[in-house]
Amino acid sequence: MPVLIGIGEVLDRPEIDIEGMDAITLMLAALQAAEADVGAPVLGMLDWLGVEDEISFPEPAPQESLAARLPERPARLVKTFEASGDGPIQLINDAANLIGAGEIALAACVGAEALRTAAKRAQADIAAGREPPKTSVAQVAADNALPLAKKYGLLTPIDVYPLYENAARAAWGQTVAEGQTESGTIWEGFSRVAAANPCAWIRREITAAEIIEPTAENRMVSFPYTKLMVANASVNMGAAVIVASLAKARELGVPEDRLVYIGAGAAAHEGEDFLLRASYSRSPSIEATVEAALDRNGVTPGDIDHLELYSCFPIVPKLARRVLEWPLEKPATVYGGLTFGGGPIGNCMMHAAARMTAALRESGAFGLIVANGGYATHSHSIVLARQPLPEGTIPQDYDVQAAADARRGNSPQLLAEYEGTGTIETFTIPCDRKGVPLHATIIARTPGGERFIARVPGSDVAGLEALMRDNARPVGSVGTARCSEDGSIIWSTDPS
Numbered sequence: 001m002p003v004l005i006g007i008g009e010v011l012d013r014p015e016i017d018i019e020g021m022d023a024i025t026l027m028l029a030a031l032q033a034a035e036a037d038v039g040a041p042v043l044g045m046l047d048w049l050g051v052e053d054e055i056s057f058p059e060p061a062p063q064e065s066l067a068a069r070l071p072e073r074p075a076r077l078v079k080t081f082e083a084s085g086d087g088p089i090q091l092i093n094d095a096a097n098l099i100g101a102g103e104i105a106l107a108a109c110v111g112a113e114a115l116r117t118a119a120k121r122a123q124a125d126i127a128a129g130r131e132p133p134k135t136s137v138a139q140v141a142a143d144n145a146l147p148l149a150k151k152y153g154l155l156t157p158i159d160v161y162p163l164y165e166n167a168a169r170a171a172w173g174q175t176v177a178e179g180q181t182e183s184g185t186i187w188e189g190f191s192r193v194a195a196a197n198p199c200a201w202i203r204r205e206i207t208a209a210e211i212i213e214p215t216a217e218n219r220m221v222s223f224p225y226t227k228l229m230v231a232n233a234s235v236n237m238g239a240a241v242i243v244a245s246l247a248k249a250r251e252l253g254v255p256e257d258r259l260v261y262i263g264a265g266a267a268a269h270e271g272e273d274f275l276l277r278a279s280y281s282r283s284p285s286i287e288a289t290v291e292a293a294l295d296r297n298g299v300t301p302g303d304i305d306h307l308e309l310y311s312c313f314p315i316v317p318k319l320a321r322r323v324l325e326w327p328l329e330k331p332a333t334v335y336g337g338l339t340f341g342g343g344p345i346g347n348c349m350m351h352a353a354a355r356m357t358a359a360l361r362e363s364g365a366f367g368l369i370v371a372n373g374g375y376a377t378h379s380h381s382i383v384l385a386r387q388p389l390p391e392g393t394i395p396q397d398y399d400v401q402a403a404a405d406a407r408r409g410n411s412p413q414l415l416a417e418y419e420g421t422g423t424i425e426t427f428t429i430p431c432d433r434k435g436v437p438l439h440a441t442i443i444a445r446t447p448g449g450e451r452f453i454a455r456v457p458g459s460d461v462a463g464l465e466a467l468m469r470d471n472a473r474p475v476g477s478v479g480t481a482r483c484s485e486d487g488s489i490i491w492s493t494d495p496s
């Protein structure tokens with residue numbers, strides 16, 4: 001029976017950012033903090049070490065570098081495939097399954113990012129005429145962008161997630177103002193939790209009005225998201241958890257009131273090419289994993305005392321809370337979310353797992369973590385509990401892909417070229433560093449149901465404003481697509 005027995009979190013705030021810790025040093029510090037929380041020298045006893053990949057100080061095998069700095073090298077070393085928000089929960093689920101199967105008795109899961117320091121070092125490299133490593137979110141994402149997405153400026157998460165936000169808002173019958181109010185209310189709650197969390201990066205309560213109002217300090221980064229609505233990756237943060245069998249925990253002398261039991265998890269994925277998604281108004285993977293995680297542990301939404309909904313952008317917790325029918329005013333985080341708690345790329349949910357463990361030690365019976373990675377691509381949910389779960393809950397294969405696939409409609413044919421009439425399916429509007437719209441990228445359907453991508457140029461001010469007005473209903477509206485001289489498709493909204 002797997003239990004969480006130790007948690008560790010580290011925030012590195014040097015007086016001079018360039019002098020901060022690198023990612024491996026942060027990971028080691030987090031592991032040492034988790035070991036201190038256990039109260040026994042567990043870092044020399046590990047059977048298994050799982051590392052969330054990182055981008056701030058990239059290297060091919062961070063698990064090897066970290067293992068070399070431990071008192072003893074664990075027999076098994078693993079690393080997630082990439083730095084992705086679902087990774088920490090996958091690691092915890094893997095460790096729990098191995099322990100439940102009797103293959104190992106003691107494991108550690110860890111990750112860290114030091115993008116704040118990495119950015120300063122990259123600036124120093126450029127100033128010195130050296131080529132810096134590609135460590136920013138934008139650089140990594142742009143390198144991995146597919147050609148058609150790149151052609152229309154869909155390069156980074158901030159370009160892509162509004163496709164879901166704008167489509168879902170229309171599907172839910174919300175105006176822009178109503179959608180923003182929901183986002184602001186959720187984020188205000190996140191800031192309140194972060195203000196009380198000693199391990200949060202931004203510990204200040206911020207009102208919903210402040211969060212949704214564009215200002216010079218809180219510019220619009222991509223409609224309808226302001227800076228205070230998006231993940232804050234400019235952090236130096238590390239987190240780790242120690243997982244053990246119940247027998248090992250007792251052998252180590254861990255008090256019963258500090259044990260948190262790991263339940264069954266559930267994972268599913270969408271296709272990697274987000275331009276081929278069947279819909280932008282829902283996530284079959286989030287739906288399937290949340291429902292399966294609850295069902296496998298015999299838990300209902302009403303049983304959940306502590307909740308962590310992944311929050312890189314508002315649309316993710318919005319989608320998840322609707323699966324749970326979670327009240328808008330009820331806290332949906334234990335660590336403060338990715339804006340205020342901190343957004344260390346793939347390792348955010350390791351911090352959430354640490355805070356969830358601390359919360360369950362204090363009160364409540366059940367916690368649920370809903371993790372998300374990629375462009376709403378990967379979903380992994382898991383239940384944590386204060387008391388032992390039913391016999392046979394663990395180990396259990398967490399793959400619920402078939403359940404997610406059964407919910408998903410057929411993907412439309414994607415056209416690289418098209419001229420004629422179309423209907424807007426969704427859109428995104430990236431902004432410059434002053435909050436001024438650069439252009440709009442439209443995803444639309446032909447009368448025959450095929451999908452195509454088009455652009456509203458920045459020079460078409462009226463066309464951009466028509467997409468952003470509160471009383472506008474651009475999704476479902478009809479327009480005309482024409483090919484430009486550079487081969488791009490240009491969109492014009494038909495007069496109503």
